Amino acid sequence: MDPEILELESFLPYRLYRLADAVSREFSRIYKDSHGLTRPEWRTLSGLGQRGTMTATELGEQSAMHKTKVSRAVAELERRRWLIRTPDDNDRRVEHLRLTKAGLAAYREMVPLAKAFEQALLAKLSADERTSIVKGVLSLETALDRR
Amino acid sequence: MDPEILELESFLPYRLYRLADAVSREFSRIYKDSHGLTRPEWRTLSGLGQRGTMTATELGEQSAMHKTKVSRAVAELERRRWLIRTPDDNDRRVEHLRLTKAGLAAYREMVPLAKAFEQALLAKLSADERTSIVKGVLSLETALDRR
DNA sequence: CCAAACTGGTTTCATTTGTAACCATCGAAA
DNA sequence: TTTCGATGGTTACAAATGAAACCAGTTTGG
Numbered sequence: 001m002d003p004e005i006l007e008l009e010s011f012l013p014y015r016l017y018r019l020a021d022a023v024s025r026e027f028s029r030i031y032k033d034s035h036g037l038t039r040p041e042w043r044t045l046s047g048l049g050q051r052g053t054m055t056a057t058e059l060g061e062q063s064a065m066h067k068t069k070v071s072r073a074v075a076e077l078e079r080r081r082w083l084i085r086t087p088d089d090n091d092r093r094v095e096h097l098r099l100t101k102a103g104l105a106a107y108r109e110m111v112p113l114a115k116a117f118e119q120a121l122l123a124k125l126s127a128d129e130r131t132s133i134v135k136g137v138l139s140l141e142t143a144l145d146r147r
Numbered sequence: 148m149d150p151e152i153l154e155l156e157s158f159l160p161y162r163l164y165r166l167a168d169a170v171s172r173e174f175s176r177i178y179k180d181s182h183g184l185t186r187p188e189w190r191t192l193s194g195l196g197q198r199g200t201m202t203a204t205e206l207g208e209q210s211a212m213h214k215t216k217v218s219r220a221v222a223e224l225e226r227r228r229w230l231i232r233t234p235d236d237n238d239r240r241v242e243h244l245r246l247t248k249a250g251l252a253a254y255r256e257m258v259p260l261a262k263a264f265e266q267a268l269l270a271k272l273s274a275d276e277r278t279s280i281v282k283g284v285l286s287l288e289t290a291l292d293r294r
Numbered sequence: 295c296c297a298a299a300c301t302g303g304t305t306t307c308a309t310t311t312g313t314a315a316c317c318a319t320c321g322a323a324a
Numbered sequence: 325t326t327t328c329g330a331t332g333g334t335t336a337c338a339a340a341t342g343a344a345a346c347c348a349g350t351t352t353g354g
Contacts, residue, residue: 006261012268013268016166019167022193049153052155067303073302075304094302094303117160118159127289129283132283134283138284139272143271215335216334
């Protein structure tokens with residue numbers, strides 16, 4: 001392998017990014033086409049749907065989003081009346097977020113679609129390949145965590 | 148597994164995206180910190196460094212970028228005098244792009260860093276895990292291609 | 295008790311991006 | 325040859341993003 005040349009097509013960071021981008025783009029149709037949500041909005045909805053109540057900071061940690069993204073996503077979901085904020089009793093900087101009935105309804109509507117999407121994706125792989133991708137992703141995740 | 152709830156942390160599209168994002172962010176320091184390049188600019192440089200001469204369309208195909216990204220990246224690299232355009236003899240819409248000496252120098256400087264980055268990343272994994280990630284990514288790539 | 299450092303969250307501003315419209319030019323078909 | 329649809333590439337505009345400044349409230353250390 002020529003050390004002067006980098007073969008982009010086989011360069012792992014590039015392949016990973018391109019793959020994730022393609023998958024994410026495809027998946028985004030579920031929340032974008034149906035409800036016009038952005039990715040941060042979807043993640044916020046999803047996080048609150050899953051956990052019930054969270055603060056903005058917690059949301060950011062759970063869904064790997066910068067706090068400005070969280071802030072804007074929360075504002076938009078609030079505007080839609082899909083979530084409400086309740087001030088924290090002890091710390092007046094903090095607000096607890098949770099979905100309204102409408103927000104929860106939207107979440108519940110999309111969850112099966114999301115799961116179906118993932119299933120369909122994995123269904124294109126052999127059992128062996130499924131093991132590989134899950135294992136490979138996990139190992140890279142943990143490798144990145146400790147550093 | 149509760150069918151009403153989606154566990155974001157174990158949802159493959161999310162994990163894939165987060166992983167690629169983290170890796171890409173880390174990697175971007177190589178071209179951003181040293182030369183202030185954006186990702187599309189880096190990919191353009193990289194594509195031309197690897198292949199020698201390409202048209203904008205070919206660049207877009209090779210590096211999975213939308214043509215507006217290519218167009219802007221090419222314009223910027225041209226402004227830096229890192230690449231030059233030569234009109235095609237037969238088709239006057241087409242231009243062939245190639246790196247100048249300065250562009251090539253920058254490319255040659257970054258290639259070893261890029262390779263070292265990839266090596267360092269893979270070095271954190273066991274041989275088994277390395278096989279998994281490569282195999283898993285490949286299988287998903289081909290799964291997405293045929294559709 | 296008070297200043298200084300810190301934290302949760304928002305806003306501002308510049309940059310990046312995506313979509314669509316656009317301008318050539320080309321190729322095929324009438 | 326003229327017309328019309330496709331193609332290579334750029335541009336305009338709106339929306340999404342990131343960095344840094346910011347505000348309010350909280351904790352810590354002197």
